[in-house]
Amino acid sequence: MVAEMLAGLVSGGVYAALAVCIVLMYQMLGVVNLALGAMGALAACMSLLCVRWFGLAPGPATVVAVICGALIGVVLGLLMVRYFLEASVEVRTTVTIAITVGIIAVGDRILNGATYNFPNLFSGPSVEIFGTGVPIGSLIEVAAAVLLAVGVQVFLRRTHLGAQLRAMSERPITAGLLGIRVRTLTVAVWAFASAIATIAVMVVLPTSTTSFPPLAYLVIFALGAALLGLMRNMIVAAVGGVLIGMLQSIVQPSGIGRYTDAVPFVVIVLVMVWWRRSDVWSEAR
Amino acid sequence: MSILDRRRISSTMRRSLTIAAAAAIALSAAACASSSSSSGGTTTSSGSKAPIKVAQITTISGGYPFGAVVPGTQAYFKLINSQGGIDGHPIQFIYGDDKGTASQAAELARLYVLQDHVAAMVGNTSLADCNTNKGFYTGNGIAVIGGGTEPLCFSQANWDPVNAGPYYGKVVQWEYTFSVLKPNAVCEIEQNDPTSIPYYNQLRSWFEAQNPGVAAKFKEITYTNDATQNPTPAVAHAKALGCDLVELSTVAPNMVAFVKAAKAVGLDATFITLGSGYDTSVPATLGSLGDPGALGPSDKGVFVGAELAAVNSTNPQVQLMVNTFKADNVPANFWSEIGWVSAATFVAALKQGASKYDITTAKGVLQALQNMTPYSSGFAANAMDFGPSTSHPGNRGSQMVLIQNGTWVVASGQNAGDYEIVHGLLPAPGA
Numbered sequence: 001m002v003a004e005m006l007a008g009l010v011s012g013g014v015y016a017a018l019a020v021c022i023v024l025m026y027q028m029l030g031v032v033n034l035a036l037g038a039m040g041a042l043a044a045c046m047s048l049l050c051v052r053w054f055g056l057a058p059g060p061a062t063v064v065a066v067i068c069g070a071l072i073g074v075v076l077g078l079l080m081v082r083y084f085l086e087a088s089v090e091v092r093t094t095v096t097i098a099i100t101v102g103i104i105a106v107g108d109r110i111l112n113g114a115t116y117n118f119p120n121l122f123s124g125p126s127v128e129i130f131g132t133g134v135p136i137g138s139l140i141e142v143a144a145a146v147l148l149a150v151g152v153q154v155f156l157r158r159t160h161l162g163a164q165l166r167a168m169s170e171r172p173i174t175a176g177l178l179g180i181r182v183r184t185l186t187v188a189v190w191a192f193a194s195a196i197a198t199i200a201v202m203v204v205l206p207t208s209t210t211s212f213p214p215l216a217y218l219v220i221f222a223l224g225a226a227l228l229g230l231m232r233n234m235i236v237a238a239v240g241g242v243l244i245g246m247l248q249s250i251v252q253p254s255g256i257g258r259y260t261d262a263v264p265f266v267v268i269v270l271v272m273v274w275w276r277r278s279d280v281w282s283e284a285r
Numbered sequence: 286m287s288i289l290d291r292r293r294i295s296s297t298m299r300r301s302l303t304i305a306a307a308a309a310i311a312l313s314a315a316a317c318a319s320s321s322s323s324s325g326g327t328t329t330s331s332g333s334k335a336p337i338k339v340a341q342i343t344t345i346s347g348g349y350p351f352g353a354v355v356p357g358t359q360a361y362f363k364l365i366n367s368q369g370g371i372d373g374h375p376i377q378f379i380y381g382d383d384k385g386t387a388s389q390a391a392e393l394a395r396l397y398v399l400q401d402h403v404a405a406m407v408g409n410t411s412l413a414d415c416n417t418n419k420g421f422y423t424g425n426g427i428a429v430i431g432g433g434t435e436p437l438c439f440s441q442a443n444w445d446p447v448n449a450g451p452y453y454g455k456v457v458q459w460e461y462t463f464s465v466l467k468p469n470a471v472c473e474i475e476q477n478d479p480t481s482i483p484y485y486n487q488l489r490s491w492f493e494a495q496n497p498g499v500a501a502k503f504k505e506i507t508y509t510n511d512a513t514q515n516p517t518p519a520v521a522h523a524k525a526l527g528c529d530l531v532e533l534s535t536v537a538p539n540m541v542a543f544v545k546a547a548k549a550v551g552l553d554a555t556f557i558t559l560g561s562g563y564d565t566s567v568p569a570t571l572g573s574l575g576d577p578g579a580l581g582p583s584d585k586g587v588f589v590g591a592e593l594a595a596v597n598s599t600n601p602q603v604q605l606m607v608n609t610f611k612a613d614n615v616p617a618n619f620w621s622e623i624g625w626v627s628a629a630t631f632v633a634a635l636k637q638g639a640s641k642y643d644i645t646t647a648k649g650v651l652q653a654l655q656n657m658t659p660y661s662s663g664f665a666a667n668a669m670d671f672g673p674s675t676s677h678p679g680n681r682g683s684q685m686v687l688i689q690n691g692t693w694v695v696a697s698g699q700n701a702g703d704y705e706i707v708h709g710l711l712p713a714p715g716a
């Protein structure tokens with residue numbers, strides 16, 4: 001049981017990092033970005049191309065990938081600012097679904113079913129915990145995700161720029177009239193989230209399949225974690241991501257292992273029921 | 286209508302159009318990637334006779350992609366067309382991606398058979414086609430030669446797989462495992478395919494009954510969507526159970542992920558995978574991690590039961606394929622081989638029957654296939670034979686290969702020279 005739980009840190013770390021970014025984007029920009037996994041995966045593919053085409057070492061290739069991730073975020077951020085700044089959450093979220101489909105199409109072209117050696121950010125030895133090797137990258141990612149959540153929350157509450165971002169999320173037009181650079185900040189948040197997603201995907205890539213759609217769909221599991229934080233609390237979302245990863249890992253070898261993919265959906269349903277319990281019960285009364 | 290109203294309507298329309306455009310662009314891109322219906326290899330320069338229209342349904346996108354089947358098939362048809370076609374008839378080839386979904390597989394089959402009036406389906410390799418279109422091909426007199434992935438691909442009158450498939454392949458895997466590798470504890474990590482799980486269980490019981498002592502060595506059998514899940518939990522579990530051999534049923538990218546994850550968690554075990562794991566890129570991707578002993582003293586290597594010959598075989602027919610693939614920039618792997626061998630078997634049968642039947646029609650093609658003499662493809666343990674029977678277990682063997690010094694080599698100890706074959710027939714599903 002302990003071995004399986006620890007094995008879940010690999011995917012849990014990715015879910016946690018993506019969940020933090022989902023909450024950040026929802027809070028700041030009013031969009032549930034379902035394209036986050038696809039954006040990170042596409043940028044991660046750039047590292048592969050850098051290694052294959054230009055013979056870059058893993059370190060520089062990783063840096064290039066993260067820069068590509070940020071640029072993808074900038075491009076999509078500009079698109080959203082240009083056309084969907086005043087659209088509803090539903091419309092913006094729907095647009096991210098379309099973006100996901102488009103990116104998967106491109107990613108499938110790059111990873112065309114063959115095997116690849118992705119640059120490994122943390123290729124060192126695994127850490128032995130309770131007799132099980134845990135990739136050092138996973139431990140770092142889990143810690144980084146929690147730190148990211150804490151850091152972003154502190155940043156938003158304690159800094160002037162954070163206050164501007166919060167103002168922008170509450171009243172974008174008013175914030176704009178008050179001189180806050182709404183468009184620039186929106187694009188910056190997209191770029192930041194995309195870069196983080198790239199790093200998250202790159203940590204898990206060396207020991208995961210190199211089929212593109214599953215990488216893009218990592219966001220679904222992260223969404224379950226984000227909902228655990230009620231799309232507000234990044235720390236709970238990060239911890240939730242780790243817990244979902246561990247829960248999946250425990251379930252996978254069990255008799256119901258074939259339903260492991262259902263874990264985030266069960267979490268989502270339970271959270272939604274809990275979230276809306278007062279409304280439902282009040283109405284019933 | 287006021288100016289403000291006009292502006293509001295204009296703004297709303299603009300936004301709607303933008304959303305629609307974005308969605309359309311994205312969906313178009315997706316459609317391009319999965320090429321729901323695309324023509325390829327339609328070289329018609331040779332011969333002036335009527336073309337033979339051939340289609341293929343393959344799972345190109347999704348968690349278990351078999352996309353390389355398409356260029357493998359195209360490469361062979363292109364070669365034949367460049368040589369003048371079959372008895373002067375050029376081959377027209379179209380294909381589609383069913384995305385592993387039943388609805389798409391059904392739609393494509395009806396499109397090709399009822400609208401395009403193809404003479405046969407060649408190279409079909411899909412997780413949905415056999416099950417979804419059972420009865421449809423037979424009812425319409427359409428012959429199918431392709432890569433079998435589920436029980437119904439091996440038990441339909443008009444469906445002939447060129448590969449051993451996951452069932453004969455699995456028994457071959459077990460035979461080689463217990464007669465040559467002799468592990469102490471085996472962990473099986475199987476594909477979570479509901480159509481296959483009952484038959485896997487049936488086969489395992491049958492094999493255990495035939496081989497006393499084997500049952501105790503199966504420590505764990507798990508079913509996982511390994512294409513969509515991180516493999517680390519499964520290998521961590523295998524380590525916790527003390528398994529020194531892991532059996533997989535998966536495609537090459539996932540197999541590589543499992544081996545890398547095993548290294549990460551410190552699992553010391555031999556890996557053996559079905560033919561779906563055969564890909565020439567695997568040794569280079571794994572590097573020294575693929576060599577025997579890389580995971581520890583219990584690691585006898587990374588083995589694959591290649592259902593069709595390894596591409597470094599010296600057989601001239603295999604080398605013809607390798608050279609053609611190189612010229613056409615086609616990846617050499619299990620899936621592209623399936624496309625090539627399916628096309629080769631189809632062409633061999635039609636060449637035999639060209640003087641007796643109208644090979645441009647579905648009826649003539651089916652007759653040619655049913656009356657063909659076995660065709661030695663050079664790629665399999667058995668000669669390929671469509672025949673008139675209601676099931677087609679033609680290929681009953683696999684070539685066990687393992688990684689050594691950065692390349693696939695034929696493993697020793699196989700029961701038929703360079704192949705491990707199943708003697709006799711497997712029990713029918715549900716029997």
